[in-house]
Amino acid sequence: MSALAKFAGHEVTVVHEDGLYRHLRFETPGKRGAYAFELITWPYNLVVKTGWTFHFDIDATPDMFNLFRNTAFSGEINPQYWSEKVRAGRDEVEGFSEDLFEQQVKQHVVDAIRNGDAPRGIGAEVTRDIFEWGEIDNEASARRELSGFRFKDWTFGETWEWNFQDFKPGFLHSCHAIRHGIDLYDAARKAVAA
Numbered sequence: 765m766s767a768l769a770k771f772a773g774h775e776v777t778v779v780h781e782d783g784l785y786r787h788l789r790f791e792t793p794g795k796r797g798a799y800a801f802e803l804i805t806w807p808y809n810l811v812v813k814t815g816w817t818f819h820f821d822i823d824a825t826p827d828m829f830n831l832f833r834n835t836a837f838s839g840e841i842n843p844q845y846w847s848e849k850v851r852a853g854r855d856e857v858e859g860f861s862e863d864l865f866e867q868q869v870k871q872h873v874v875d876a877i878r879n880g881d882a883p884r885g886i887g888a889e890v891t892r893d894i895f896e897w898g899e900i901d902n903e904a905s906a907r908r909e910l911s912g913f914r915f916k917d918w919t920f921g922e923t924w925e926w927n928f929q930d931f932k933p934g935f936l937h938s939c940h941a942i943r944h945g946i947d948l949y950d951a952a953r954k955a956v957a958a
Contacts, residue, residue: 770799770937770940771790771799771940771941771944772792773792773793773795774790774791774792774799774800774944774948775790775791775792775793775948776788776789776790776945776948776949776952777789777790777791779802784805784806784807784826784827785805785806786803786804786805787802787803787804788802788803788804788945788949789801789802790802790803790941790944790945790948799814801813801814801815801938801941801945803941803942803945803946803949805827805828805829807826807827808821808822808823808825808826808828809821809828810828810829810831810832810942812938812941812942812945814934814937814938814941815934815937816853816856816934816935816937816938817852817853818850818852818853818856818857818935818938819850819851819852819853820846820849820850820851821849821851822849829946829949831849832846832942832943832946833946833950836943838943838947839943839944839947840943841936841939841940841942841943842939843931843935843936843939846939846942847931847935853935856932856934856935857931857932857935858929858930858931858932858935859929859930859932860901860902860903860906860928860929861928861929861930862900862901863930864927864928864929864930865900865906865928866895868926868928869890869894869910869920870890872920873886873887873890876918881918882918883915883916883917883918885915885916886915886916886918889915890913890915893909893913893915894909894910894913903928903929906928907923907924910923910926911923
C-alpha cells in the first residue's frame with residue numbers, strides 16, 4: 765500500500781496552534797488510530813509521531829514546515845536531505861537492506877559474466893550458496909558470506925566499499941506523513957481563509 769493510500773481520508777485536527785508552536789493530529793474520521801500521526805512544531809524543531817518518533821531540528825529555519833515545503837515538491841519527500849536534520853531517532857533512519865544487498869550481488873555477478881571473468885555456473889552457485897543457504901539478516905553476515913564465497917577460484921574480490929544501507933521503512937513512512945500533513949494543513953488554512 766502506498767504512503768498516500770495509507771493517509772487517504774485523513775483530516776487535520778488542530779490540538780494547539782500559537783504561531784510556530786503547533787500540535788496537529790491527522791487521522792481518518794471513524795478509523796481512529798489507522799495510520800494516524802501527529803506533527804508538533806516549535807521554532808527550529810519538528811517532531812513527527814507515526815508509531816515511530818523522529819525529532820528534526822535545524823538552526824537556520826524557525827518554521828520547520830518551510831524546510832519541508834522548500835526541499836520537496838508537494839506530495840514528494842526528500843529523505844536524503846531530511847535525514848541529515850534528524851536529532852532524535854537517528855538509529856531508525858537507515859539500516860541494512862537485504863534487497864539492496866541482493867541487488868548489488870546479482871549486478872556484480874551479471875557484470876562478471878558479461879566481462880567473461882566468471883566461470884560457467886556462477887549464477888546458480890551464488891543463488892544456492894548465498895541466497896538459499898546463507899543466513900543474511902545484517903551487514904556483518906552479508907560481508908561474511910561475500911568474503912567466504914569461492915567458486916572455481918572466482919571470488920567477489922574487494923567488496924568493502926559496497927554499501928548495503930538504505931532508509932528504513934519507518935523513516936520513509938514518517939517522511940511521507942510529514943509531507944502529507946503539511947499539505948493537508950496548508951489546504952485547511954486556505955479553506956478557512958476563503
